[in-house]
Amino acid sequence: DGGITQSPKYLFRKEGQNVTLSCEQNLNHDAMYWYRQDPGQGLRLIYYSQIVNDFQKGDIAEGYSVSREKKESFPLTVTSAQKNPTAFYLCASSGTGVSGANVLTFGAGSRLTVL
Amino acid sequence: KQEVTQIPAALSVPEGENLVLNCSFTDGAIYNLQWFRQDPGKGLTSLLLIQSSQREQTSGRLNASLDKSSGRSTLYIAASQPGDSATYLCAVIPLDSNYQLIWGAGTKLIIKP
Numbered sequence: 001d002g003g004i005t006q007s008p009k010y011l012f013r014k015e016g017q018n019v020t021l022s023c024e025q026n027l028n029h030d031a032m033y034w035y036r037q038d039p040g041q042g043l044r045l046i047y048y049s050q051i052v053n054d055f056q057k058g059d060i061a062e063g064y065s066v067s068r069e070k071k072e073s074f075p076l077t078v079t080s081a082q083k084n085p086t087a088f089y090l091c092a093s094s095g096t097g098v099s100g101a102n103v104l105t106f107g108a109g110s111r112l113t114v115l
Numbered sequence: 116k117q118e119v120t121q122i123p124a125a126l127s128v129p130e131g132e133n134l135v136l137n138c139s140f141t142d143g144a145i146y147n148l149q150w151f152r153q154d155p156g157k158g159l160t161s162l163l164l165i166q167s168s169q170r171e172q173t174s175g176r177l178n179a180s181l182d183k184s185s186g187r188s189t190l191y192i193a194a195s196q197p198g199d200s201a202t203y204l205c206a207v208i209p210l211d212s213n214y215q216l217i218w219g220a221g222t223k224l225i226i227k228p
Binding site for chain 1: 119124149156157158159160161204206214215216217218219220221
């Protein structure tokens with residue numbers, strides 16, 4: 001079945017460490033997204049990519065980095081520069097353009113906790 | 116800047132009741148509005164999509180309406196069931212957003228057996 005796989009589901013980080021969250025999709029979608037979700041807040045866009053080897057910053061990109069070397073993969077690195085990284089991270093993919101953006105498919109999420 | 120608000124943040128009702136969830140947005144210049152469902156600790160699933168030219172969409176016991184002039188959408192759930200318990204989020208795609216969604220914070224719904 002087509003879908004998005006995020007790993008790990010749970011991750012613990014010590015202060016000063018970088019960690020990488022994996023996101024893989026087999027939907028042949030051009031666009032991929034990373035969102036952060038905190039209690040009581042809407043989803044906030046970290047980074048998005050509409051094509052391989054290209055990505056743009058979202059609303060809260062500081063302290064995060066991404067790469068898009070393959071269409072299927074869009075890993076997110078949470079760097080030590082992110083001062084409050086404890087959150088639930090969601091990866092999504094879609095087609096491009098307004099009709100494609102309608103078909104937004106989400107992974108199951110990764111919960112990052114800073115110890 | 117477009118803002119999306121969902122009130123209340125949480126709602127608890129007995130099983131079998133019909134209920135309405137609210138979503139408001141500050142700018143009616145949108146491509147569409149979507150309602151999503153999120154189960155605890157899980158990703159989101161799209162429930163209904165309303166294009167800007169439409170007034171409502173229906174899927175089973177769910178009916179969503181859109182009034183761009185007043186900046187409001189409602190999600191109506193008929194004959195609620197315990198399995199409907201989840202967080203419901205709405206999101207809009209503004210016309211000037213490069214097709215990026217703007218999200219509400221969600222309403223956490225609990226259906227009591």
